[in-house]
Amino acid sequence: MAVRSRDGECVRCGRVKTSKDERALHVHHIVPEKKAEDPHDPQNLLSVCGGCHQALERLTPKEQLRECDIDSPEQLRLRGEAAELLLKYQKQIEVFASAPDPWPGMFAEAQKHLSQRSE
Structure with a gap:
C-alpha cells in the first residue's frame, strides 16, 4: 500500500491501473526477493x-x-503519506513476519489422522 501510495501510477509508463478490468498496479522487486538483503x-x-x-x-x-x-x-x-502508511502497518507486518510457519504442525496432524485411519 505504501509503495502504491508513493508512486500513484506505473513508474515506467504512467498507467494508473494495470489492466482494463481496473486491477491495482503490481509491486515489483528491483532486486529479486531471494537475492535482496531486505x-x-x-x-x-x-x-x-x-x-x-x-x-x-x-x-x-x-x-x-x-x-x-x-x-x-x-x-x-517513502515520504509523507506513504511513510505514514508504512509506520501505521509496520507493527502488524513485524507480527506477521515473526509468526511461526503453520505447515510443519499441519503436516504432522494430517499424518497422525492418516495413520489412525489405516489401523
Missing part, C-alpha cells in the same frame, strides 16, 4: 502495470531504474 525495503520496490512488470523482469536493477527514469534508489524513499 526484499520489502521500499527502495527495492516499484509500482508498475502488468506489461511494464514483465518488461522490467528481464532487466538488471540498474537498467530497471534507467527505464523508469530513476537516478538512484534514494529517490524511492
Whole structure:
C-alpha cells in the first residue's frame, strides 16, 4: 500500500491501473526477493502495470531504474503519506513476519489422522 501510495501510477509508463478490468498496479522487486538483503525495503520496490512488470523482469536493477527514469534508489524513499502508511502497518507486518510457519504442525496432524485411519 505504501509503495502504491508513493508512486500513484506505473513508474515506467504512467498507467494508473494495470489492466482494463481496473486491477491495482503490481509491486515489483528491483532486486529479486531471494537475492535482496531486505526484499520489502521500499527502495527495492516499484509500482508498475502488468506489461511494464514483465518488461522490467528481464532487466538488471540498474537498467530497471534507467527505464523508469530513476537516478538512484534514494529517490524511492517513502515520504509523507506513504511513510505514514508504512509506520501505521509496520507493527502488524513485524507480527506477521515473526509468526511461526503453520505447515510443519499441519503436516504432522494430517499424518497422525492418516495413520489412525489405516489401523
